[in-house]
Amino acid sequence: MSGGRAKRSAGLLLFRRTGHGIEVLLGHMGGPLFARRDAGAWTVPKGEYEPDETAWDAARREFREELGLPPPDGEAVTLGEVTQTNGKVVTAWAIEADLDPAVVVPGTFTMEWPPKSGRHQEFPELDRVEWMTPDRARTLIVSAQATFLDRLVEHSA
Template sequence: MSDKRSAGLLLFRRTPVAPDGGPEVLIGHMGGPFWAARSEASWSIPKGEYEPDEAPEDAARREFEEELGLPAPDGAWLPLGENRQHNGKLVTIWAVEADLDPERVVPGTFTMEWPRGSGVLRDFPEIDRVGWFGLAEAGPLLVAGQRVFLERLAARLAGA
């Protein structure tokens, strides 16, 4: 079992143009060569790892800004709880109702050796695009371990 922890912030907005009439969520397609040709199960809630001495809320705010290049929006944070992903990492997510223009996003980058074994280090965007999706549309796009947060958001918004 991994002791790694991650925290993130899921933006949602209520809009009459959503495909299912419900809220839309903002998610990002993971950057780098591994994810480039994939669509399903290759999107993520903006999130990232944190150390035990950092509050998860602070990490969620920091990671949002690092991944999207924009400060986390103001608003009430709705806790969506934790979920252990397939890799063992424990992920904690909050939701905030806010609108954000995807065109304003300036993703952060990471460096990795590519191609593997080549000795060449290259920079890649942490996320290569973001978009607004209805909950039903976002489900198959998200990595499996994060889909539960869509269900929890829907329940919270329905008053459950």
């Protein structure tokens, strides 16, 4: 990739064990660009960070910013890195924890909408979060992040 350093993101993937196997907590990306999309519009709660912050610290900070809740304590399972089609390198960890999606208070971002209108609107970072099986998650998650699901399933087998 030319033009300097790739953007880096870090995140936490929560998982829980149920009677029918594990489930993962994914977020649907907020804002007008993803409003009508399902496939490829779900993500591990994550965000960008700068070189002066560790990926682990960023993952925990972004969890709080994106979900409005403190990151859970627990053993962190390293899921490694993936490179998304936009060139962004994402690092993730999984933590076994339960969380009620109803208590999520998503952070927000501002963007010009509609484009070139001069109007800026605020949108939630994630407009909903949901527990789902890894098989269902694989059909909805940003494609490169499916590797995280595979690594988690392998770890929890």
